[in-house]
Amino acid sequence: MIDRDGILALIPHQGAMCLWDEVAGWDARSIRLRARSHRDPGNPLRSHDRLRAIHLCEYGAQAMAVHGGLRAREAGGAAQPGLLVALRGVQLHVARIDDLPDALECEAEVLVEAEASQQYAFRIRHAGALLAEGRAAVMLGAPLPTSTPSPL
Template identity: 75%
Template sequence: MIGRAAILALIPHQGAMCLWDEVLAWDAGTIRLRAHSHRDPAHPLRAADGRLHAVHLCEYGAQALAVHGGLRAQAGGGVARPGLLVALRGVELQVACLDDLPDALEGTAEVLVDSEAGWQYAFRIQHAGTLLASGRAAVMPQRQP
């Protein structure tokens, strides 16, 4: 298992904006993670009314991609190229809010396309074995100045 400190070293999201707490398993094509951050009353994505809306599960999915990219690059002796989330497709949300979910969130991401032009992944976020969100995300590498 890979903990939060190692995740923070891999991705640009720092502090409370790093949403994942643990990597449970990963290989070249997939990653499985766990998070408890949705229960934090100070979660940075909470709305003014204090609610954490399900649309933010897309950010959990996108960060799963970033963690996976970081781990893949690290395993190859390098660091991940910075990327920009450019598209979400086929997103399906099964809940409205995450506020009343008592257990950890678990996420999975699977590489669909890996090329010099960018990456596409499918992601799924679950709670206690129940699917909360799924979709696909596309990331393009940032141009270096």
């Protein structure tokens, strides 16, 4: 098992923006993670004191990042930066997640990968019930966006 500190060493998401607490298992094709961050009132994705199910897409994307970091570390390197470019087939089976008492559990698996991109499928459950599922695509090596004002 890999704890939160181990996850923080693998991904660019730091502090409260790192949503996963532990890696329950992984191999070259898939990863399983757990989180309780959905219960945290300081979760940066919350608005109006709620955390909506749409934010499970970010949980899925971060699962991809953790998996990429683990795979890169095992190969003796570091993961390339990635940029989420598409979500497909996303199905949300609840409206919100901040009121769920137990840990969220995610399974993510590589579907397609190339030198500059990857596509994963993800499924997120709570107490065995499916909350969300979908696919996410990432461009690798893409510069991460910066917050610069656009000229008017």
